[in-house]
Amino acid sequence: MPEFCDRLAVRRPDEVAVRDSRTALSWAELGHVLNRVTNGLRGLPLGAEQRVAVFANNCIETGAAHLGGLLAGASTVPVNFHFTAAELRYILEDSGAQVLFVGPSTADRALEVAADDEITVIGWRCEAKPGLIDFAAWIGSADESNPPTDVAPSPHLLYTSGTTGVPKGTDLPPSMFSTARTVTEHLDEIGQRPEAGMGPHLVVGPMYHTGPLSGFRLLAAGTPVIILEAFDAVQTLRAIADHHIGTTVMVPTHFTRLLALPEDLRRAADVASLRKVVHTGAPCPPDRKLAMIDWWGPVLVEAYGATEVGTVCEITSDEWLTHPGSVGRTVETFDVVVLDEDDQPVAAGTIGRLFFRDHTGRGIVYRNDPQKSAAAHAAPGVFTLGEIGYADDDGYVYLTDRSADLVLSGGVNIYPAEAENALLAHPEVFDAACIGVPDPDMGERLVALVVPADLAAPPTADALISLCRNMIAHYKCPREVRLVDSIERNAMGKISRRRLRDAALRLHQATER
Numbered sequence: 001m002p003e004f005c006d007r008l009a010v011r012r013p014d015e016v017a018v019r020d021s022r023t024a025l026s027w028a029e030l031g032h033v034l035n036r037v038t039n040g041l042r043g044l045p046l047g048a049e050q051r052v053a054v055f056a057n058n059c060i061e062t063g064a065a066h067l068g069g070l071l072a073g074a075s076t077v078p079v080n081f082h083f084t085a086a087e088l089r090y091i092l093e094d095s096g097a098q099v100l101f102v103g104p105s106t107a108d109r110a111l112e113v114a115a116d117d118e119i120t121v122i123g124w125r126c127e128a129k130p131g132l133i134d135f136a137a138w139i140g141s142a143d144e145s146n147p148p149t150d151v152a153p154s155p156h157l158l159y160t161s162g163t164t165g166v167p168k169g170t171d172l173p174p175s176m177f178s179t180a181r182t183v184t185e186h187l188d189e190i191g192q193r194p195e196a197g198m199g200p201h202l203v204v205g206p207m208y209h210t211g212p213l214s215g216f217r218l219l220a221a222g223t224p225v226i227i228l229e230a231f232d233a234v235q236t237l238r239a240i241a242d243h244h245i246g247t248t249v250m251v252p253t254h255f256t257r258l259l260a261l262p263e264d265l266r267r268a269a270d271v272a273s274l275r276k277v278v279h280t281g282a283p284c285p286p287d288r289k290l291a292m293i294d295w296w297g298p299v300l301v302e303a304y305g306a307t308e309v310g311t312v313c314e315i316t317s318d319e320w321l322t323h324p325g326s327v328g329r330t331v332e333t334f335d336v337v338v339l340d341e342d343d344q345p346v347a348a349g350t351i352g353r354l355f356f357r358d359h360t361g362r363g364i365v366y367r368n369d370p371q372k373s374a375a376a377h378a379a380p381g382v383f384t385l386g387e388i389g390y391a392d393d394d395g396y397v398y399l400t401d402r403s404a405d406l407v408l409s410g411g412v413n414i415y416p417a418e419a420e421n422a423l424l425a426h427p428e429v430f431d432a433a434c435i436g437v438p439d440p441d442m443g444e445r446l447v448a449l450v451v452p453a454d455l456a457a458p459p460t461a462d463a464l465i466s467l468c469r470n471m472i473a474h475y476k477c478p479r480e481v482r483l484v485d486s487i488e489r490n491a492m493g494k495i496s497r498r499r500l501r502d503a504a505l506r507l508h509q510a511t512e513r
Contacts, residue, residue, distance in 0.1 A: 002038075002071060003149065004187060005031030008222050018219060020059050020227040030064075030219070032144060037068030040142035044120055046074055047098040050154060055079040055088060055110055056103035058207050058229045061124040061135060063216045065101040066156070066207070070217075071183055073151035075171075078158060078208035082473035085109040087167075092119060094169055094368065095157055107132060153177075153186040157367065158210065158307050160413060169367035174360065175310035175333065176210060187220040196221035198275040199246020202239055203227045204254065205411070210307055211249035211280055218247075233257045234265070241270040248274075251281035251411025255292050256441050266295065274299045280311075281411025282443050283399060286324055293317050302327055304397070306385050308364045308376075309334075312356050313397050326396040333359045336391045343378050346390075351400055354387040405497055407436030409444050414476050416446065416497070422471040423448060423478075428459040433487045434478055435501045448478035449500060451487060458483050 008017070009028035017027045025033065041052060052069045054076055056062045069076035077095045079088060081103075088109055092100065102110040102123040111131050114121045124135035155177040159167040171177075180186040195201065195215075201223050205212040219225050226243050228235060231254055239245060258266075274296055279289075280303040293300055298317035304327035305311040313336075315328025330336050338352040339345060346352045355378050363383040364376040376383045388401040407414040416434035423432040431451040436444035452458035461481035468477040482504075487495060 002031055002034050002146070002187075002220075003184070004220050004222060005034065016224060018060055018063065018225045018227070021229055023060050025060065033060075033064050033139065034068050034071060035144050035146060036139035036142040037064050038071040038147045039145070040138055041068060041072040041074055041099065042147060043142070044099055047096050049096045050074045051077055051095050051097035051157065052099045052101070053077040053079050053092060053095065053097035054101045054208075055081060055083070055106045056101060056124075057081050057105055058203060058212070058227050059103065059124075060227065062101070062103070062207050063203075063219075063225070063227065066213060067217065067219065070153055070186070071147060071149075073154060073183065075154035076156050078156060078213060080159075080208045080473060081106050081206070082475055083109075084470075084472060085112040086471070087473060089113045089117075091159055091167065091169075092117065094159075094167075101135075102126065102132075149184040150182050152181060153183050156210075156213065158208075160307050168369060168372055170308045170365060171367070172210065173308065173310045173362065175331075176214060190217055191221040193218070193221065195247045195276060196223055198223075199273060200224040200226060200243050202236070202243070202245040202248040204231045204236055204248060204250060206230075209281075210310075211278065215247070215249055223247075231257070233261050237261075237265075237269040237271070240274065244273040246273055246275045247277070249278045249280065251279060252284040252288060253282075253410040253442055255279070255284065255288050259288060259291055259295075271296050276301055278303050280304070282408035283327075285443075289320065290324075293321070304328060304399075308366070309356070309358065309362075309383065309385075312385075315396070319396075323392075323394075323396045326392075326398050328397065329395045330356065330397070335359070336395065336397050337378075337382055338389070338391055339378060348393045349390055351388060351390045353384060354389045354397065354399070355382050355384045357382045401498075407434075407444050407446055409436070409439070409446060409475070410442040412475055414446055418472050418476050419446060419448060419468055419478055422468040423450060423464060425471070426459060426464060426467050428453050428457075429464070431487045433495045433497070433500060435497050435504060437501065437504050445479045446477070447480045447482060447504065449482050449484045449487060451484055455485075 005027045016024045017030045018025050052074045054065045066076045077097050079091055099120045100110055104126050107123045107126045110121050122133045122135050122138055155172040157169050157171055159169050178186050178189040180189055201215050201218045203212045203215050207213050216225055226239055277299050278301050300317045302315045303311040304313040312334045313328040314331050335357040337355040337357055340352050358381045361381045363381045366372045387399050389399040391397050405416055419434045420432050423429050430453040433449045434446050437447050439445040464481050
């Protein structure tokens with residue numbers, strides 16, 4: 001079995017290494033599974049770029065597919081399990097993945113795509129179907145001996161939605177996936193992460209996101225991992241208490257739902273084991289963050305960044321209490337650069353376009369798209385994440401607005417163009433625009449503004465939302481449809497989302513009075 005499992009099986013033979021709602025594995029049992037997954041992948045044709053896609057809900061098998069891929073020297077591609085078959089097809093074609101792992105809820109969509117392509121589909125707990133290899137039988141026939149550890153590790157390839165509605169592939173950056181020469185060195189570096197010595201790790205977010213996926217890799221540092229299939233506030237508190245959780249990664253919507261629990265339940269919850277709770281994905285309302293610190297103590301650490309570059313700013317609870325509203329100071333390898341509309345630097349405290357200088361020179365790199373990569377930069381290595389803000393005299397960064405079209409809902413990035421393209425496919429829609437409006441639970445929710453082709457006989461909201469859900473993943477679809485007379489595009493046909501958003505906000509505030 002992998003060396004880290006071998007060591008831990010001797011030192012802590014009775015300890016559960018990883019568990020989900022169905023299964024619990026000791027270090028020895030985990031080692032046997034990982035060896036078989038690794039050797040099984042080594043025996044499959046993985047294509048020129050050695051890509052393996054994982055299209056499944058949170059579970060031990062999902063993690064084993066990613067970790068086994070790492071040990072095999074393959075680059076795994078986490079695919080959002082909400083994606084439609086068409087969205088999955090695009091990612092498989094763009095990534096060049098030749099092997100696809102699936103679960104029971106994603107198998108049918110995967111087989112629909114694989115029927116047209118030469119892709120090996122392996123599924124766990126799935127009904128037997130033509131073209132689907134049973135995971136248990138596959139690993140049961142695989143070699144259980146230790147695979148070589150001198151292979152070079154390959155970073156995950158992740159896809160982020162684009163402003164044009166086409167996802168962009170990006171390798172997980174060096175700040176989140178080390179550039180070690182061998183798998184052995186890579187696993188050793190995981191063991192140097194501060195979280196490795198803080199107790200069991202709880203995975204609550206979907207493992208197609210970088211935070212939960214990186215948290216799962218703490219197994220290689222000897223950190224037990226508990227996986228929740230989906231976030232549930234009560235189950236999360238129970239898991240923290242039952243397993244003495246030390247670390248986890250959350251988004252502000254998780255905090256909202258935890259704080260919405262009855263006060264007596266929150267008061268009775270045992271969260272004393274928590275040592276570090278990283279939150280990311282979206283700005284956290286100050287009142288909610290303060291309430292979480294009051295409840296859980298100063299264990300919150302905010303990480304601001306993006307899949308393309310990893311964390312660029314970080315702030316602890318204690319720092320935040322003295323710099324409320326800040327996302328922190330830049331971490332090693334990055335400096336903040338605030339520019340005006342003429343790309344000139346502005347003084348501390350002055351609002352402008354936020355850029356960051358990557359001292360490695362890498363910046364943002366999108367797969368197969370040098371134009372999009374260049375568009376994210378003001379200069380080589382100086383990139384933006386689409387934010388407006390400022391830095392104070394002490395270097396603490398504050399966000400004030402977004403310059404990009406991104407909507408952040410529940411810690412998930414949504415680009416309106418995808419829903420707009422779907423809406424415009426409806427024959428009864430003349431024009432459409434989607435905007436993010438404030439939502440007390442999700443932070444923002446997507447609202448569609450639709451101009452009917454016939455004002456006297458407009459399409460129903462249910463019909464429009466149903467159309468979107470047939471074309472794109474549900475979480476990208478509008479939660480609400482509002483009929484309007486005009487979108488009022490400019491002479492170039494562009495939408496002023498800020499103007500539409502401001503108008504919607506004024507209407508919301510007026511109705512609240």
